[in-house]
Amino acid sequence: MRHLLSAADLDREAALHILDTAAEMAALSDRSVKKLPTLRGRTVVNLFFEDSTRTRISFELAAKRLSADVINFAAKGSSVSKGESLKDTALTLEAMGADAVVIRHWDSGAPHRLAHANWIGGSVINAGDGTHEHPTQALLDAYTMRRHLRDGKGALEGVRVGIVGDILHSRVARSNVLLLQTLGAEVTLVAPPTLLPIGIETWPCEVSYDIDSVLPKVDAVMMLRVQQERMQDAFFPTAREYSRLFGLNGERMSLLPDHAIVMHPGPMNRGMEISAEVADSDRAVMVEQVANGVSVRMAVMYLLLGGAKE
Amino acid sequence: MGSARTHDLRTVLSGDDIARASRRIAHEIVEKAKGASDLVLLGIPTRGVTLAHRIGAVISEIEGIQVPVGSLDITLYRDDLRLHPARALEETSIPEGGIDGKIVVLVDDVLFSGRTIRAALDALNDVGRPAAVRLAVLVDRGHRELPIRPDYVGKNIPTAASEQVRVRLTEIDGSDSVEISTGGER
Amino acid sequence: MSTYVIRGVRPYGEAAVDIVISGGVITALAAPGTGKGEVIDAEGLIALPGFVDLHTHLREPGREDAETIESGSQAAALGGFTCVHAMANTDPVADTAGVVEQVWRIGREVGLVDVRPVGAVTVNLDGTHLAQIGAMANSAAAVTVFSDDGKCVHDALLMRRALEYVKAFDGVVAQHAQEPRLTENAQMNEGALSGKLGMVGWPAVAEEAIIARDVLLAEHVDSRLHACHVSTAGSVEVIRWAKSRGVNVTAEVTPHHLILTEDLVESYNPVYKVNPPLRRKEDVMALRQALADGTINAVATDHAPHPHEHKDCEWGAAAMGMLGLQTAFSVVMETMVLPGLLDWRGVADRMSVQPARIGAVPTQGQPIEVGSIANIVVVDPEARWTVVADELASKSSNTPFAERTFPGTVVHTFYAGRPTVLDGVLA
DSSP: OOOBOOGGGOOHHHHHHHHHHHHHHHGGGGSSSOOOOTTTTOEEEEEESSOOHHHHHHHHHHHHHTTOEEEEEESTTSTTTTTOOHHHHHHHHHHTTOSEEEEEESSTTHHHHHHHTTSOSSEEEEEEETTTBOHHHHHHHHHHHHHHHSTTOSOOTTOEEEEESOOTTOHHHHHHHHHHHHTTOEEEEEOOGGGSOTTGGGSSSEEESOHHHHGGGOSEEEEOOOOGGGGGGTSSSOHHHHHHHHOBOHHHHTTSOTTOEEEOOSOOOBTTTBOHHHHTSTTBOHHHHHHHHHHHHHHHHHHHHSSOOO | OOOOOOOEEEEEEOHHHHHHHHHHHHHHHHHHHTSSTTEEEEEOTTHHHHHHHHHHHHHHHHHSSOOOEEEOOOGGGOSOGGGSSOOOOOOOBOOTTOSTTSEEEEEEEEESSSHHHHHHHHHHHHHOOOSEEEEEEEEEOOOOSSSOOOSEEEEEOOOOTTOEEEEEOHHHHSSOEEEEEESSOO | OOEEEEEEEEETTSSOEEEEEETTEEEEEEOTTOOOSEEEEOTTOEEEEOEEEEEEOOOTTTOTTTOOHHHHHHHHHHTTEEEEEEOSOSSSOSOSHHHHHHHHHHHHHHOSSEEEEOBOSBGGGOSSSBOOHHHHHHSTTOOOEEOOTTSOOOOHHHHHHHHHHGGGGTOEEEEOOOOGGGOTTOOEEOSHHHHHHTOOEEOTHHHHHHHHHHHHHHHHHTOOEEEOSOOOHHHHHHHHHHHHTTOOEEEEEOTGGGTOBGGGGGGOOGGGOOSSOOBOHHHHHHHHHHHHHTSSOEEOOOBOOOOGGGTSSOGGGSOOOBOOTTTHHHHHIIIIITTTSOOHHHHHIIIIIHHHHHTTOTTSSOOSSTTSBOOEEEEEEEEEEEOOGGGSSSSOOOOTTTTOEEEEEEEEEEETTEEEEETTEEO
């Protein structure tokens, strides 16, 4: 495997391989010396065209724990914001010997272009491209679900997952639907019709407009961020109405089965899609998701860069 | 000419031999450590872990206390990572109580070039600071490429570099034996 | 004054003749081998009236890095065209007599094709104020086609006024149908694929709704309407319905919409990024059928050159548009002639006669007969050629057909009685 551009790139075996490797990597964070020599001498570049402190730090930490050299390239204030093209940026990184580029970009398909346009020779990891995909997020979500619902082993056969929120604009939703299907889980999407893409009926999942009927039947519910500004483009009338119909508050949380967990990729819009009460409850595993993100990203980088160059 | 594969297989250790060797190693470990109180056995996956458990069981029998036994995967510390596609990781399980100040005995089935043990020492270094590190192996087949030597050996078996040493253990392979295969297979 | 003889050619694929050309006109259709003059061998080849493109972007003035009137004319001639309509979205916009006359004059100086400037409908294409349509019509460029192409005249009142106003000048409004509110930041056709790729979609209804509104407006004010680059099956239905009601509407389709579909977008290669976007297979088949039965009147290339840096980037940053002049005939051969949807008379009609009529260019689209102005293209239906992007005459190389092999080549082109292309190269 040379690149990780989409959750669809991973078949069941590859996905489980990453999750199992991540489980071993996770033990690292309990040691006092949180360092492995495996990627010593490799250079990983974080090419972030969109602001994202948490994801960038997660990748940076993952690479550093594997002893790689990390370069952070943030779009603001760099030559990119002054009009340098993606191509020229890529050529510059290649000249500096980047072994891997972790790219977050506002355009769907930018990582794909980077990987296939022959501008760089290294590996490309998609850290989120527009509203298209965010494969490492889906991996860390699956890892988290597996830990709580399947004792940290195997796939997610029969696990029922609800994903609630702005599906239309969500790369997290797209990657999760693909990966969860690969791992055998059953997915139900919940959103108002305006926040579901045309052609949703072709996706491998169920769709519902009624969160209350879905919550009792899931083992994990993933709340997606909904931006208040979407109100300006008439996706919903008011933030209050959205929250009333689709938000996860304490009352709704009690509809969940006892064992069910609440997830969120972050950052949260407390009061919008999720209430503070739910966010701070015992069922909420957001903090753990962040920790798992580092282990999963370590696993991905090890598998892409740790062996012979393909 | 042609490549008729001549498969000369000879058994160098029987199941009984292995059992006796393991008992002897267990006694030697306890003797040198003057007891079992600070011992931690760490097997190197895969078969080193099985051996470590067996030796640990014997020590518990002799000394009457439970010796912590765990596993130490060395994949990420190998010096030949770049020569092959990324390998799958094995399990690392450090017993509760850690290794700081303990006498760690690394256990492996076959000692060959010594690179695996070098990697294990590096891995241990990042886990903690043992009081001492010792090495127990079932078979020492020679051909060291690094200055590594075992403290406890089941059997010294001189081999040609082209030969293969096959260790079978019941828990994994269904029976106990050590065989050497010569000829065609490289 | 030279006399040319196109020897042994078959006009419209019918009986072979020698076409004798002198003084810019066809002076005789002689028995093969008997014509006297400079002989251009065309045995086994087919003669058609020179193609007329209703929709070309020559980029001059303003974007000469992408194309000039000269390079565009060369590409046109090599594609068998003897007349092109140069769209108004230049820089400055062609919304005054001054700019259209400049384009017209440079076209005449280059002298390879009739360059007919299209005038903008609104000042600076901003959609709020009518441009000086009368001044452009009365200028030396004699503009008859008005279009804000690139942008839609989306304001209903303004479109009504434009349709009314051009009547005084025998003009036609050519509408780029795209409701802007439904297509903000749209990147590709809206459908299951855009949902999967997470790209903002360009729904078919954004085109169909505007065409539906415009045909009713044209009917109401009794004016002529031309629909640019029709791309959906739904648009075809609307136009068919309008024509059955007697609305004076004409329509064009691009070669790329006759052959390419949206699944190509999955490659994220911006060479496939175009406006209106590539659509579904069902749309492609409906467009072919409509061109065959005349619901769509003409093939128009929407030749849209872009410099390399506007296509060698990520999809979202890329410009929209494809080259088309040199590949148009071959695409029509592959999609319409070979499957039997159009015969040679049909090709002549859709690629020359009708576009000349819609653009009100009496010197073009004339039949191949004695007395006609000699705007003729000679094609070889048996030959095949492979498109090499860097070898096209255009200054740009954004063709979606690179490395693709097509049937049918343009062998000779005659413009006003002079050869512009001989044996596939500029004469």
